[in-house]
Amino acid sequence: MAAGLPAVVRRGRQASVRGPVSSTGVDDRSHATTLAAHHHCVSPRPRLVDGAVVVRRDAHHLLVGTDPGVVVPDRPGLLALLRCLDGVRDVGVLQAMAEESIAADVPQVLQELAARGVLTVAPDRPVARLTVVLRAGPGCTALEAVLRQSLDDLPVVPAGPDGPGLVLQLSSHEPPRSLLDALVRDGRPHLLVRRTGRGWRVGPYVAPGHSPCVRCADLARIDVDPQWAAVLPQLEVPPLLAARDRAGDAAAWETAALVGREVVRAALGVRPRSVGAVLRHGEDDGWHVHQPVAFHHRCGCWLLGAR
Numbered sequence: 001m002a003a004g005l006p007a008v009v010r011r012g013r014q015a016s017v018r019g020p021v022s023s024t025g026v027d028d029r030s031h032a033t034t035l036a037a038h039h040h041c042v043s044p045r046p047r048l049v050d051g052a053v054v055v056r057r058d059a060h061h062l063l064v065g066t067d068p069g070v071v072v073p074d075r076p077g078l079l080a081l082l083r084c085l086d087g088v089r090d091v092g093v094l095q096a097m098a099e100e101s102i103a104a105d106v107p108q109v110l111q112e113l114a115a116r117g118v119l120t121v122a123p124d125r126p127v128a129r130l131t132v133v134l135r136a137g138p139g140c141t142a143l144e145a146v147l148r149q150s151l152d153d154l155p156v157v158p159a160g161p162d163g164p165g166l167v168l169q170l171s172s173h174e175p176p177r178s179l180l181d182a183l184v185r186d187g188r189p190h191l192l193v194r195r196t197g198r199g200w201r202v203g204p205y206v207a208p209g210h211s212p213c214v215r216c217a218d219l220a221r222i223d224v225d226p227q228w229a230a231v232l233p234q235l236e237v238p239p240l241l242a243a244r245d246r247a248g249d250a251a252a253w254e255t256a257a258l259v260g261r262e263v264v265r266a267a268l269g270v271r272p273r274s275v276g277a278v279l280r281h282g283e284d285d286g287w288h289v290h291q292p293v294a295f296h297h298r299c300g301c302w303l304l305g306a307r
Contacts (some may be wrong), residue, residue: 202281
């Protein structure tokens with residue numbers, strides 16, 4: 001398996017079991033099942049979902065969350081217990097607190113809140129298991145700076161330009177294909193981020209032998225526009241006119257957020273959205289277009305998967 005390749009790139013998305021949806025739009029059975037599973041294998045650290053503040057609704061009820069929120073009957077010690085659901089204390093600590101000073105059945109309260117979609121389990125901090133190499137060409141200074149800053153907060157290990165790992169290739173124009181061909185031949189996963197006249201294009205995320213590459217997209221374009229074959233060799237020569245590179249470019253920040261999400265998905269073993277696709281981000285209106293990329297029968301990249 002290629003380094004940095006999420007397993008889901010090969011096996012596809014897992015089917016999920018849906019349960020009844022509560023008034024909050026959350027799959028109730030999924031939340032309750034998740035909490036129960038954690039309770040049986042490890043001691044979970046339950047926390048209220050983001051934004052779910054706890055306030056008093058009236059003399060006899062509490063309100064958990066405000067959009068629209070969940071109304072729960074108040075009982076002695078419940079308010080104190082709810083304010084302890086911060087993802088720091090595990091169930092054992094909460095149970096000990098209840099025995100000492102809170103007159104509430106902790107398991108019953110947790111199951112009720114989970115079933116109503118306002119309680120989740122705080123995940124353990126992801127272990128950095130993906131090495132990321134950031135390579136940027138001329139005209140990408142703003143985007144490169146934002147991405148380098150973002151990588152420090154992601155569950156990844158930054159590496160030097162010649163190090164192993166997932167390569168983030170930034171380009172202010174259509175990059176020379178020889179550069180990308182070398183990554184495919186070496187079996188190195190990479191994500192291409194290139195600038196166009198109207199914004200940025202992110203993808204495809206290439207896991208050589210397991211997902212389509214840029215050559216696959218080129219060959220599909222040649223099928224429709226044969227003259228594209230004459231354009232590709234000219235991309236090997238750097239353009240005479242450098243692209244604009246503004247430090248305050250809002251598109252750079254927005255694109256960095258999009259790239260960061262793809263990197264996080266890869267680091268956590270979740271299939272990136274740009275596997276077999278190009279995500280187009282508009283500079284003016286922020287639109288996103290999902291452009292599929294499929295294996296092409298004239299590209300031999302899929303043979304690398306047989307190694």
